[in-house]
Amino acid sequence: xxxxxxxxxxxxxxxxxxxxxxxxxxxxxxxxxxxxxxxxxxxxxxxxxxxxxxxxxxxxxxxxxxxxxxxxxxxxxxxxxxxxxxxxxxxxxxxxxxxxxxxxxxxxxxxxxxxxxxxxxxxxxxxxxxxxxxxxxxxxxxxxxxxxxxxxxxxxxxxxxxxxxxxxxxxxxxxxxxxxxxxxxxxxxxxxxxxxxxxxxxxxxxxxxxxxxxxxxxxxxxxxxxxxxxxxxxxxxxxxxxxxxxxxxxxxxxxxxxxxxxxxxxxxxxxxxxxxxxxxxxxxxxxxxxxxxxxxxxxxxxxxx
Amino acid sequence: xxxxxxxxxxxxxxxxxxxxxxxxxxxxxxxxxxxxxxxxxxxxxxxxxxxxxxxxxxxxxxxxxxxxxxxxxxxxxxxxxxxxxxxxxxxxxxxxxxxxxxxxxxxxxxxxxxxxxxxxxxxxxxxxxxxxxxxxxxxxxxxxxxxxxxxxxxxxxxxxxxxxxxxxxxxxxxxxxxxxxxxxxxxxxxxxxxxxxxxxxxxxxxxxxxxxxxxxxxxxxxxxxxxxxx
Numbered sequence: 001x002x003x004x005x006x007x008x009x010x011x012x013x014x015x016x017x018x019x020x021x022x023x024x025x026x027x028x029x030x031x032x033x034x035x036x037x038x039x040x041x042x043x044x045x046x047x048x049x050x051x052x053x054x055x056x057x058x059x060x061x062x063x064x065x066x067x068x069x070x071x072x073x074x075x076x077x078x079x080x081x082x083x084x085x086x087x088x089x090x091x092x093x094x095x096x097x098x099x100x101x102x103x104x105x106x107x108x109x110x111x112x113x114x115x116x117x118x119x120x121x122x123x124x125x126x127x128x129x130x131x132x133x134x135x136x137x138x139x140x141x142x143x144x145x146x147x148x149x150x151x152x153x154x155x156x157x158x159x160x161x162x163x164x165x166x167x168x169x170x171x172x173x174x175x176x177x178x179x180x181x182x183x184x185x186x187x188x189x190x191x192x193x194x195x196x197x198x199x200x201x202x203x204x205x206x207x208x209x210x211x212x213x214x215x216x217x218x219x220x221x222x223x224x225x226x227x228x229x230x231x232x233x234x235x236x237x238x239x240x241x242x243x244x245x246x247x248x249x250x251x252x253x254x255x256x257x258x259x260x261x262x263x264x265x266x267x268x269x270x271x272x273x274x275x276x277x278x279x280x281x282x283x284x285x286x287x288x289x290x291x292x293x294x295x296x297x298x299x300x301x302x303x304x305x
Numbered sequence: 306x307x308x309x310x311x312x313x314x315x316x317x318x319x320x321x322x323x324x325x326x327x328x329x330x331x332x333x334x335x336x337x338x339x340x341x342x343x344x345x346x347x348x349x350x351x352x353x354x355x356x357x358x359x360x361x362x363x364x365x366x367x368x369x370x371x372x373x374x375x376x377x378x379x380x381x382x383x384x385x386x387x388x389x390x391x392x393x394x395x396x397x398x399x400x401x402x403x404x405x406x407x408x409x410x411x412x413x414x415x416x417x418x419x420x421x422x423x424x425x426x427x428x429x430x431x432x433x434x435x436x437x438x439x440x441x442x443x444x445x446x447x448x449x450x451x452x453x454x455x456x457x458x459x460x461x462x463x464x465x466x467x468x469x470x471x472x473x474x475x476x477x478x479x480x481x482x483x484x485x486x487x488x489x490x491x492x493x494x495x496x497x498x499x500x501x502x503x504x505x506x507x508x509x510x511x512x513x514x515x516x517x518x519x520x521x522x523x524x525x526x527x528x529x530x531x532x533x534x535x
């Protein structure tokens with residue numbers, strides 16, 4: 001319990017820093033602007049970390065997360081198609097992209113009677129590249145500028161909020177929180193499955209059904225998140241690990257902790273992204289710089305064991 | 306550049322353009338060699354041009370390749386109106402339309418004359434996701450200055466910098482010119498920006514009138530002046 005209080009305090013500090021720093025003096029308008037940014041940050045960081053944790057639990061692979069599994073890039077591809085066809089960001093397209101890419105990766109990794117866990121990552125990374133290229137082609141054909149592509153593929157919290165998208169974004173956040181809560185109810189099943197699917201079946205957990213539920217809901221969550229802020233990488237990798245170090249492997253405590261930590265982490269990364277230079281960097285640049293070495297470290301440790 | 310060639314009445318000499326060259330209508334009928342920043346080298350070579358006009362920095366790669374092939378180049382990267390006039394005159398000499406070039410420059414010079422102005426603070430938005438505006442190195446910055454206004458981001462050296470919403474609010478522009486299809490009026494946090502409060506938001510200038518160095522800058526400039534004196 002004290003650990004949770006510390007986490008909440010940490011998130012509070014991250015919120016405080018995010019509200020206080022920036023190029024302009026803090027006026028009520030600037031406060032609104034930063035507050036909406038904080039909300040987006042907690043939402044996106046929390047959801048991505050949560051999805052990473054759930055997927056890692058389901059597949060028993062510590063390297064799985066929305067970005068390395070290809071679903072984040074798939075969502076970006078879906079969003080790009082939406083932009084090209086309808087001229088605006090469309091959450092359902094992003095969801096479709098995330099789901100389709102997740103399924104392709106899943107099929108590549110599936111073998112008779114199980115999954116090749118390393119293949120998940122390999123297929124995910126390869127398909128990620130493919131999606132990024134397709135996003136590039138689509139947006140160039142659609143005569144969009146290259147920076148728009150970049151910000152979609154790397155993530156960006158400085159979204160301009162106006163009357164056209166305000167209600168949509170609020171709706172997306174509410175729906176995503178509801179789905180997250182629904183997914184959280186499966187924490188016991190996830191505990192059991194992460195011990196191994198054989199044990200799980202023995203204990204009466206329908207792993208097939210659980211996999212399907214997790215797959216569809218995480219794709220939906222990733223799609224919703226990416227459609228608003230773009231594909232932000234590695235949060236779903238770093239945060240669940242830190243959270244497991246602090247809270248052990250039980251998903252009951254772990255998943256809420258991941259959400260809080262993910263939100264705090266993304267807020268702090270965003271503070272760096274918008275204050276390091278006079279430009280506004282895509283926040284994914286910061287998370288990737290921190291995340292890539294972490295991935296390599298985990299990968300080496302995992303293969304050594 | 307294509308527009309300048311047409312204005313010089315030298316379009317018969319033009320064998321190829323990029324997909325970016327969409328004005329005047331007849332320019333679309335020319336052979337396309339690719340898009341503005343990634344034209345196909347093979348297609349260019351296949352046209353057997355005696356001269357290729359290149360625009361760095363976007364076409365740097367193409368320029369270097371063409372240089373290796375020893376194809377005659379006219380490098381045009383005007384950073385100011387004066388350098389644009391210079392380029393038009395040089396091009397006029399090359400295509401044998403000296404008189405046309407002189408009168409075009411003359412026309413532009415007399416139309417784009419610097420006006421005194423109250424130095425109203427203007428913010429130009431090229432894209433909203435992310436926010437892209439104009440900096441000191443852009444053409445439009447000079448045009449705004451000539452029209453008697455001040456670009457609020459003239460302190461940034463780049464031509465088209467990406468900026469933060471807070472930075473815009475801090476600059477508190479009096480006029481906002483929007484060069485993309487989105488809106489500005491109802492953004493969170495923007496309500497007390499001078500231009501938003503006073504409804505001085507302008508959406509109806511075609512971006513190519515302001516962003517393309519060519520004869521149509523005159524039309525863009527006239528629209529700018531009208532906005533500033535609104």
